[in-house]
Amino acid sequence: MTETSASSASLISGTTAFKEPFPMNLVVFPGYIVFILMPTNLSGCSNLEVLWLAGNKLVGSIPKEMSLLSKISRLAIHDNKLTGGIPPFLGNITSMEGFSAGGNPFGGSIPDTLGHWKSLTEFDSGGCNLYGSIPHSIFNLSLLVTFSLPDNHLTGSLPSEIGNQIPNLEYLQLRNNELTGVLPLSISNCSKLGTLEMSNNSFTGKLTIDFSKLRDINIIRLDNNFHGRREADNMRFVDSLKNCTRLVDLNLYNCNLIGVLPISIGNLSHQLSFLYLGHNQLFGSLPSSIGSLVGLTTLSLANNIFKGRIPTTIGKLQKLQYLSLSRNQFSGPIPGAIGNLSLLTILYLENNKLEGHIPSSLGNCKELNELYLAHNRLTGKVPKQILQLPSLTIFLDLSYNNLSGSIPSEIKYLKMLSGLALSYSNLSGTITSIGECISLTKLYLSGNIFEGIIPSSLSSLRGLEVLDISQNKLSGKIPQFLEKWHSLEFLNLSFNDFEGEVPVVGVFANASLFSVLGNDKLCGGLVTLGLPKCKETGSKKKRFIFLILLIVIAPTLLIILCCVYVLCKKKRNSQPSESSRSERFMKVSYNQLLKATDGFSTENLIGEGGHSSVYKGILDSNDDKSVAVKVLHLQSRGAHKSFIAECEAWRNIRHRSLLKIITSCSSTDLQGNDFKALVYEFMPNGSVHDWLHSSAYTSKLNLLQRINILRDVAIALDYLHNRCQTTIVHGDLKPSNILLDDDMVAHVGDFGLARLLGTDLNQNSSSGVKGTIGYAPPEYGIGREMTCCGDVYSFGILLLEVMTGKKPTNDMFIGGLSLHKFAYMALPDHVIDVIDNDAIVLQSTEANAKKVEECLVATIKIGVSCSVDSPPQRMKIEIVVNELQRILDVLQNL
Known part of the structure; x- marks a missing residue:
């Protein structure tokens, strides 16, 4: 292909004017053509060999004139918006060697005529909404090297002789389709195969491929297959993997595998980085040979039936970043050798039968973001070393164990932790130190023996969405700061010894968002709670006197207000009546919204989308009622059009079953950047989702x-x-x-x-x-x-x-x-x-x-x-x- 290839075509955004004659080779570089029909005036380019139109926004269907380009060897039209299916007449171009059409919403089935492409080496039509079965003629294209049809709706089965018919395959990718039948044994004969990706189909039977012949394979992804009739001991294929010295990725998640994981698993490639065997029915012990897979960065064995101890050799996997052994029946202690995994970021060990102390060596995992040890039989105190990990920022779950002692004061070091679960862990003492975990959004402390009051230090957890401190021995009054937490979505204070009045504002204004059951000394609150009325206090008497005065003064105020109303109405009626609907909305500035949302603080953030972020706030001009402020991300493509569309829609509608808009704001922020926002009535009960x-x-x-x-x-x-x-x-x-x-x-x-x-x-x-x-x-x-x-x-x-x-x-x-x-x-x-x-x-x-x-x-x-x-x-x-x-x-x- 020559440098003059592209210059022979006039490329203009929005239109394309093809000049003739074309040179023998043509490349149209991606990214220039925007929303035009597939060009039809190519019929005179009889010597054209390569046509590259990929990565544009071509629409329409492939024109019939394309069949006249009899010398085309490579056609690249991937990543456009072409429809109308892959036309059968393309099969007439018998010189085709490479066809790349992925990422077009074609629809239709694969034409049988494509079997005429006897010289084809590359066929790629992934994500094209194709349906029906793959024509048998395709499997006669013996020179195929790349065969890629992922993310379609293809049905039917693969021919049993596929490996003999297409022996030169290096890349076989049919994931995310609806293929059935068995995965042919003959694939074993594709000795050059490097990628085998058949995930998310409906293949049945056993996995019988002999991988020992596939010495160059580096990716095997067969997850979510082989369901149906169960056959025991279908793990023999593991032995054949020892010759696959280039294997990097092995994914057999949810493949109905039944049997013992053989010791030969340790013979797999040292280059193996990803091993997924979760959600199967593997039983017996986890062989210690697993420690030989020193290249692993991800090991997932969750949701099986493994028993016995976790082998200490797992500590040899120095590159491991993700380890999941959850939902098995592992017993014995957590190996201290896991502390050797210095790159580990996520550790799942929950829902096993692990016992003994939590090893303090976990404090050596300096990259750990998430740690899940819930639903085991662990004892002893919470190790201080874990609580001193600054990397622990996402979740720490030690729930449902038999721990002892109080929460160590070192918990204060987890200032960036988002979620903490210590429920039903037999912990005692107070919960004072948790107040320094200022980034918490979810805090679960139920079912322990915590005592004392809810400390005022917890008021610093302003971003908390869920707080569950039920079934403890906490006492005292419900602190006022709980009423002011705008982010709180659920609060559980049940079965403690709290006393005094239940508030009726904030989270306490909606009975579905909180629970105070089992606190016999509480009173007041919402009527639906059925609690006794609180005894009248001096402050309540003052309010009663104020009410009496208000009743006396109210008639006079009413007369004054009526007079003001009449005067205002006369004044309004004297003005022109052509004012648009938009003028009925109050005006609001950027500074007002900044103040209303406390500087668009994360504590007030209640939702995010592709084009916007939504904050809860209180406008001074809205009678101190809560509002939802939707701030457009104007740097996001389509955000400006989204704002226009929403404003135009709201200008034309008003209905009780539609969200009520209060106003909009189109201004600039403090840095002089464009700022656009919409202000809505706040919906306290959230979304149906x-x-x-x-x-x-x-x-x-x-x-x-x-x-x-x-x-x-x-x-x-x-x-x-x-x-x-x-x-x-x-x-x-x-x-x-x-x-x-x-x-x-x-x-x-x-x-x-x-x-x-x-x-x-x-x-x-x-x-x-x-x-x-x-x-x-x-x-x-x-x-x-x-x-x-x-x-x-x-x-x-x-x-x-x-x-x-x-x-x-x-x-x-x-x-x-x-x-x-x-x-x-x-x-x-x-x-x-x-x-x-x-x-x-x-x-x-x-x-x-x-x-x-x-x-x-x-x-x-x-x-x-x-x-x-x-x-x-x-x-x-x-x-x-x-x-x-x-x-x-x-x-x-x-």
Whole structure:
């Protein structure tokens, strides 16, 4: 390829004017062509051998004129936005040696005609939405070196003779498809193979490949396969790996492996860096030969049935950074030799039967970020050496052990630690020193023997989200600083000896966010707590006198206010009436928002997204009510358009089921940089996502609450689609964008991807990714425009998630299974099996229970009907509203 190749084409951002004649070789460098159709005027380039159009934003389909380029040997069109499938006529270009098309939303199947490419050495079409089976003609291309089709929807099985048909393979990558059958033994004959990547398919049977013939292999990734009929002792393949001296990565996670891990595991390559054997059924002891794998940086053996002691030879793995032995049946002491692993950053040993003291040698692991030792039988005191590790910044979990003594004062050195769990560990004393761990967001101390009051030193933990100090012997009054923690999402003070009045502000204003059960000396608080009233104090008498005075003075004040109102109304009526809606919002400056959020402090940060951060704050001009301030990350691509879209949407809407906007701010910050923010009414009950998936929410949504929320969201969509002057498509409906107020009424928020159909905003606000993976409809993935039908699909997925408690991106949804299919297959007789247990309300009579089940079936049918692939077949949102209201009426009358 010559240097003049690129200069022979006029490359202009947004358009491309191809000049003829082309030279024999052509390279179009990536990154220049933006949103144009695939060029059709190439037919005159009869001598063209190489065409490189990768890394642009080409749209449309591959033109038929391409078949006239009979001398093409390499075609690189990867990472564009081409659709229309891989056309069969490309098979006519018999000179093709390299075809690279990955990262295009083609769709369709692989044409059988590509088998005419007898000289092909490289075939790469990963992430192209391809479906169907791989044509048998492809497997006759004996010169293939690279065969890569990952991240598609391919089905069927591989031919048993694949290794004999394509013996020159060096790179075989078919991960993340829906392939079935056995993994052919003949792959053993691909003696040049360097990468074998077949993860996340549905292969069955035993792993029978003879790796001893694959001396050049460096990557073997077969995880999440081989399920179905269980066969014992399927670990013999390990012996054949000893000849693979270049092996770096071996991943057999969740492969239904059954048997003893052979001693020969120690014969694997010294270059082996990643070894994943977790989530299988390996039993017996862990061989001491594991210590011979001195190149390991990651060792994962979690979720097996290993017994016996952890071998001390594990201390020889000097390069180890990640070690997970959790959820096995290891016993005996934790080897002190683990302290030799100076590069270790994460150590998982929880859920075993380990005993003895926690070795102080762990203090030598100077890079340790996370340490999990929970659910064992460990005894003795908490080693001071661990608490002096400045690297321990993410989580320390020593829960559910039989430790003794108090929390060492050295805990104060963990100033950057985010999470600390010491629950049910038989610890005693006070909790004073923890107040110096100022970065804590989660603190679990329940089920111990802690005494004394909640110390004032804990007031420095201003970023705390979860505090559980239940089931101890703590006493005294509930300190006032707990009321002021804006970040607190759950507080558990149950079963202690606290006394005095329960506050009613802050976290104490919502009964679902805190618990004070089992404290017999408490009084007051929310009515729903059922606590006795507190005795009247002198301060309360003063408030009573003030109330009487207020009642006396109030009439006079009312008359004055009425006069002021009449005067203001007259003045307002005398002004022009053409003022825009936006003027009804109060004006707010950057400095006001800076003050309201305490300098946009991390303590007030309540959420982050791709384009923005959201802070809780209090505006002086908002009657001291809490607000949510959404600050746009203007340096992020698309943030400015997101701001415009959201402002435009809010200018056109107002509804009880939509989040209430208070104002917006477009200004500059203290450094003179552009600053844009939106100010919303604060929703104290968080998001639906929090209630479904956050461990901080110990109480869950009941069935009535879930149906009410879904009805509210459907009503909001019906308003946006059918009852606004301009139809609005939300574009990003998901649980984290559904917020709940004090009364658990749902409010739809985040209109950063919204589109006003039929307006200029339709052209400007949505480029790039539309919606969120799992919730965005399939048509968006192939470049279709946003529509109301797309919102209905997202609502259907949202409904199924609310009812089943499972995210659409749950790890269980592999091999063609999706949340939609999971729910569809349960209809109508097995719906009760897929419903989230927390949603089911047991009724007192058999008749009521039957009606509840009928309502569940009807609800799941709505979700399935809304989330079908074909947009025209999705249920109309106005029908959804009526159906959910009918279901709600039935449930409320039970």
